[in-house]
Amino acid sequence: QKEVEQNSGPLSVPEGAIASLNCTYSDRGSQSFFWYRQYSGKSPELIMFIYSNGDKEDGRFTAQLNKASQYVSLLIRDSQPSDSATYLCAVGRYSTLTFGKGTMLLVSP
Amino acid sequence: KAGVTQTPRYLIKTRGQQVTLSCSPISGHRSVSWYQQTPGQGLQFLFEYFSETQRNKGNFPGRFSGRQFSNSRSEMNVSTLELGDSALYLCASSLAIGGGETQYFGPGTRLLVL
Numbered sequence: 626q627k628e629v630e631q632n633s634g635p636l637s638v639p640e641g642a643i644a645s646l647n648c649t650y651s652d653r654g655s656q657s658f659f660w661y662r663q664y665s666g667k668s669p670e671l672i673m674f675i676y677s678n679g680d681k682e683d684g685r686f687t688a689q690l691n692k693a694s695q696y697v698s699l700l701i702r703d704s705q706p707s708d709s710a711t712y713l714c715a716v717g718r719y720s721t722l723t724f725g726k727g728t729m730l731l732v733s734p
Numbered sequence: 735k736a737g738v739t740q741t742p743r744y745l746i747k748t749r750g751q752q753v754t755l756s757c758s759p760i761s762g763h764r765s766v767s768w769y770q771q772t773p774g775q776g777l778q779f780l781f782e783y784f785s786e787t788q789r790n791k792g793n794f795p796g797r798f799s800g801r802q803f804s805n806s807r808s809e810m811n812v813s814t815l816e817l818g819d820s821a822l823y824l825c826a827s828s829l830a831i832g833g834g835e836t837q838y839f840g841p842g843t844r845l846l847v848l
Contacts, residue, residue: 657835657836659836659837661839667841668822668824668839668840668841668842669777669824669839670839671836671837671838671839674836713776713777715837719790720765720767720782720784720789720790720828720830720835721767721779721782721790722767722779722826722837723779724769724776724777724778724779725776726775726776727776
């Protein structure tokens with residue numbers, strides 16, 4: 626059974642700090658990796674996707690993938706209170722996504 | 735481009751009834767996936783449709799079914815509702831070219847079963 630594990634949190638960081646969110650997955654055949662942000666009462670919103678080992682940067686966000694370790698992470702630089710949300714890691718294979726249960730991030734002013 | 739739309743947004747039903755939820759994907763997207771989200775279980779995959787065919791199915795009972803129309807719009811149906819079916823039902827669409835495509839979510843339908 627495919628599993629995606631995330632620390633449920635909450636992860637608390639002060640405004641301006643770097644938030645580090647981690648995710649591990651069990652299916653070695655996984656092909657694509659996604660980070661979604663979900664505000665309370667809203668639907669998930671895509672932040673980033675990554676397919677290859679290494680880092681991928683987009684603005685304040687950096688996704689890191691290590692397929693050998695089956696590990697994906699998301700770094701949020703200069704965290705803002707508006708970043709407070711639940712972050713969902715999703716792992717894809719053959720057009721289906723398996724989601725982790727999410728990590729709640731709290732950014733305090 | 736308009737995003738994924740879902741109707742209705744909120745629904746209240748009683749046990750034993752059935753319900754049909756609708757999803758219109760982003761224009762040009764051919765794949766539609768459905769998910770159930772509950773506080774305890776998180777986001778769980780129900781099924782995925784591509785070109786009117788169910789390509790993948792999650793581990794849900796047969797009471798949960800779906801279909802996709804030629805214009806890529808999709809519906810899911812839940813028969814004989816149970817209290818545990820109360821959840822946020824999310825639809826996501828993707829281009830589905832080459833597999834493993836990025837999925838974009840609609841706003842969801844919040845179903846409450848009494």
